[in-house]
Amino acid sequence: MGGNEGLRLLFDELQRLDYVIVGHKVVDGALRLERVNEFNELAVGVEDVQSPGRYSLVEGDFFRHGPDSPKKFLYPSELVLFKVSPDWSITSPDVKIDRTAFFGLKPCDLAAIKVLDRVLLNVDEFYTLYRENMAIIVENCTRPGNTCFCASMGTGPRARDSFDLAYTRLGDKLVMEAGSELGIRLLNALEVEPIDDVTYGDFVRVLNEAAEKARAGFEADNLPELLELKIASPVFREVAEKCLGCANCNMVCPTCFCFDVIDVPRVDGSAERVRVWDGCLNYTYAQVAGGHFRPDLWARYRHFVLHKFTYWMKQFGTYGCVGCGRCVTWCPVGIDLREAVLKLLRR
């Protein structure tokens, strides 16, 4: 099936099924995940160039992602928990969820949703409600970027499960796989043809080649144990020398789930309590009234690394890192998580 035309049909079919569509748009020189009303609003003809501490968009025919991940919608950066009036009557705002289809997510972001499911599904009801009314159309990643390492984390570049529909662009051909009943329905509406041997061969080859470009130089096997053995390593101090403690890595991470709760007093004497994203690189993260448990940046950076690769496995039975590379790209000083892990493993 023809590439762009097929995607347009898919987009229209999802709208016909009453899905609000969230996809990649070009905003201020970056790809952002936003609500999209028309197919033409979706980013096209651009490529994201990513490297440690660098991000730009150039002309091209394939892109990965920008700073946003599905977390932006499933786990909003600001959520009012409740309002309390001057006389202590407490009300919680009603949460309205649109049936949402994520269009063209890359496998790393699909993997991030699977990670968040372990943490938040049936725990956070906003997340759960969103998740239950959500469709995932994933685009297999034929050209991983410079900061990508999904193949090392076992999350990409080909999505294997947990999607409704996965598509792969091969030149002007579109290879489609259904992963759910909705996916089968969509395939039927699109009038696809069975794949021929030559195209299937290309499909496998292209994605295998892509996997080779998405490796970090380490394998995920035994990583939790191997890294925990390095808990006292000076490497954390060395890497964190450059760190600014800005917590950009936490904010762009598609799985970071920590939150703070802030109080917003109003002039009428009422107040709101608002859940906001927080991150372990922030100075106040481990601070208490009587002292500070991680005053030094290296200790906060160590917590970030060990949480993603070691503690997460113990807490939730999965890695907290999906290899999307955002923390590498959006770090203002270009600290490379892959290099940090490699250094830790070597020494």
Added chain:
Amino acid sequence: MSKSVATLIPKPTTIVRVRTETSNVRTYYVKLPKDVELPKPGQFNMLYVHGVGEVPISVSDVDHRTGVVAHTTKFTGSVTGTFTYLKEGDLIGFRGPYGKGWPMDSSVGKDVVLIAGGIGLPPLRPVVREVAKDRARYGRLIIIYGARTPKDLIYSYEYGDYEAIPNTELHLTVDNPDEGWRGNVGVVTDLIRQADVDPEDSIAMICGPEIMMRYAVKELLKRGFKANRVFLSLERRMKCGVGLCGHCQVGPYFVCKHGPVFPLWFISKYFWVDQI
């Protein structure tokens, strides 16, 4: 409404009494809201000050008959600082009780050694009450408590009651004595060294500043205590109390959910790691 939201919504309840303990410590007695279970020794509650913020405060006493729960707090932070303005009859937001408490069941038949520093005594007071109430269930009760100055010793008005509990010893020490002080001077570690305890037959429960707990644990280990006989109540930043906000992690453990009371063996891999 989300469940994580629902679990984070406090219930307003009344402060029935405020008791001044020291110049910067007071105890707030609040009525447990309806359908809230009675806290067990070592558990904590999240207390919310209207428009200011919410803080985890350990339970320092429970009146099982009236359902009134005591919280002793020092005015140190931006939220506890505003506790000074709260008075009898005021409302306060309540969530809890949270966390795992002291090992009362595994202490049955054993000597109970309580080691507290500064504001670390309040979470241990429910243990004293429990032992006093069911005296035959436990062996000797040994309370070791240290503070900066004699004026910082919390609950000094009831030390006589502690000593009146059969088979009970109370050992106090201060860093900086004043003129009237006749007791020990020095750190609690010295008292642990001198205490007449049988490590084979005792359970130690510790609460205090982390640095004090490290020295206390070292001393107990030197004296022959096994890591499964030593329990600590840890402090960390907490915004949720239910293992969601992430702040209280010590290695892979959420202090609010897996603790705040931990057996030493459980956390020994992380307890000694600098800035874990």
